[in-house]
Structure formats: structure tokens, C-alpha cells
Amino acid sequence: MSQVFEGYERQYCEISANLSKKVTSATVLDGEQKKQKVSEVAGGLEDAEALIRKMDLEARSLPPGVKATLLVKLREYKTDLNNLKSEVKRIASGNANQAARDDLLDSSMATASADQRARLLMSTEKLGKSSDRIREGRKTMLETEELGVSILQDLHQQRQSLLHAHNNLHGVDDNIGRSKKILTNMSRRMSRNKWIIGTIIALLVIAILVILYFKLTRRSST
Template sequence: MSAIFESYEREFCEFSSSIHRGVDGVKTAADATTRGRHAKAIEADVAECEALVRRMDLEARSVSDPAVKTPMLNKLRDYKSELAKLKRDAREASAKAAETDARDELLNTAERGNAAGASDGGMSGQAMETTERLARTGERIKDSRRSLLETEDLGVSILQDLQGQRETIERSREALHGADDTIGRSRKILSNMSRRAQANKFAFYGVSALLFIAILTVIVHRWSR
């Protein structure tokens, strides 16, 4: 295993742990400022993970030894899947933060409106309107998050299919190289066999000529007697 690849692995694991802590921080944050800080940290860590995966990809493909390259490519596939999951968790955390911020803002607006309208008896109507607005906003956020997750799943599926097709092409290319080598060796064997056949043919013709001359000499010798 490449030492550079292993160093990229360690960094990826560190940023992955940081992203998980950030996601938990978004869920447990008590105010919008803290949620925003965690969301920005998650975004930066995801970018670092993406960069590390690209570096691991380049490092793995630069290795020529199949015994070393194949395990690296297998690990790279796992890290790509992990990156897709981290990105999905990050988007869910951001959507959750946005939903919580919107709900808090609406509640604050409702409280201010209720305080201002308490003197004219409009508290109940204002609260109902605020609740309805809050419900509509929550539904829109959920729909947006659902669409993002579906898009992410589709992207991951496409990437996995492309990865599988690329591996199939690479295996086919290696098989073609092996076939070319086999054909080359077969051509050399056939060429050697052809040369030997030619040599055997010339030897046969030579022996036949010698026999013919010997027979002719015997016949002439007998006729001369």
C-alpha cells in the first residue's frame, strides 16, 4: 500500500469524524449562530474530503503493480460511497438548521405580533395565521430535502454504474493485451515452424537428389560393363 495513499486515508477519517460531530452539533445547537457555525464547518470538511478522494484516485491509478493497485481501488470505492453519505448527512443537517431557523423566526414574529395585538383582541387570529405559515414553511423544507435526497441517490447510483463500466473496460483492455501477447507468441512459433518446414523440405530434396544420382551412377556403371 502506498504511504501517500495511507496518509490521505488518515486525513479522510479525521475530516469524516469532524463532519459527524458537526452534524450532531447542528441537531443540538440552541441558537441560530451556533447552528450556522457548525454548518460552515461541515461544508469546509466536506470540501476537504472531496479533495482527498480525488488525490486518492490519482494516487491509486498511478500505481502499475496490480497486487498493490487493486486493494487501493477497492478502498477508493468505499471512500467514495462514504463521501456520498457524508454529503447527504451534511445536506440534511443544513436543511434541518434552515428549518429550525425559519421556525424560530416565525415564532419570534408571532410573539411580537401577539404582543402588539393583545390590546385589540387579535391574539388568537395572529397565532393561528403564524401556525399555518409555520406549517407551510416546514412542508416546503421537507419537500426540498426529499428532492435533494432523491437527486443524491440518483447521482450515487449513476457514479457506481460508471465505476463498474470503467472497471469492465479496464479488464477488457487487459484481456486484449493478453490476447495480443498470445497472438505474438503464436506468430513466432508458426514462423519457426515454417522455417523448419522449409529446411526439412530442402533436406528432403537434397537427399532425393543424392539418391537419384547414386542410382543413376549404378545403372550407368552396369550398362558400361
């Protein structure tokens, strides 16, 4: 594994743990203290996001085997960072919603009727429901992104398998070609040997006939 990536990873884990503690403490605070704590967390999130980008660049510059492992870890860190961002936004929006609700109630209590106050309360409830739907939409988007990354990894692995199979088939074709050449050479040698053997046999037959001829001519002369 890259030492540079490990250094960024250690820094991110420290920042993430510190931010988680601050987010937890911010949930029990009120007023200016809560705003200050949320502001500190927002600054830390920027540092964590910068480290994520550095880890991403470092991982993509490494060999494929190492890169795939580091990108899996990097997705987990991105998910962790997104969860922290969502939690901070929830706390911040909770402050804004509460402040807006208090202002609306304070300004209307003195002059508005009971029906108007009911409508104001209904509006604040709709605002809360809208915030919940937005959070659910963000969660669905993150899950879809993770699924897309997983599919891309599967396609990459399948492509590597196909390339490996293609290389194996190419090697088999080369072996078949060499075997064909060897068989062709053997066939040529067998044909040449056949002609040589046939010629030798023909010469032997001629020699035997010549010998028989001379023997017969000698006998007839005696």
C-alpha cells in the same frame, strides 16, 4: 495507503464526531443558544468540507488500485457530510419557520378574525410541507449521484477487462505468427531434403547402370 490521506481522514473523523455532538445538543436548545450552536456547526462544516477536497485531490493522485479504494471511502465521507448539512439546515429552517409563525400569529391575533387566523395556520402548514418536499428532493439527488458514481466505476472495470482481453488476443496472434514461420521453415527444409534424396537416388541408379554396363561389356569381350 497514502499517509497524507490517512492524516486528512483522522482529522475529518474527529471533526465529524464533534459536529454530530453539537447538532444533537442544538436540537434541545432554544433562542440565542440554539443560533450560536448552529453557527459553530456551520463553521465546522466548512473545515470538514475543506478536508474532503484535500482527500479527493490526494486520492486522485495515487495509482488506480489505491485510488479506487480511497474514492469509495471518500464517497461515504461526502454522504456523511451531506447528512450533517441537511440536519443543520433542518434545525436552522425550523428556527426560521418557528420565528415566522410566531410573528405572524402575534401580529394577527390582535386584529384578525378567526378566519384570518385559520388561513395563517394553513399557510404555515403549507410552508412546512414545502420544506419536507425540498428535503426529499435533496435526498433523491444524493441517491442519484451515488448511483451515477457506481455506474462509472462499473464501466471503468469493464474497460480494464476489455483491455486485458485485447492484450491476451494480441499475444495469441504473436504466437500464431511464430508458429506459422516455424512451419514454413520446416516445409522448406523438407522440400530441400526431398530434392537432395532424389538426386542421390538418381546418382546411385546411374552408378549401378554404369557398373552393369562395364560388366556386360567384359563378358561379351571374353
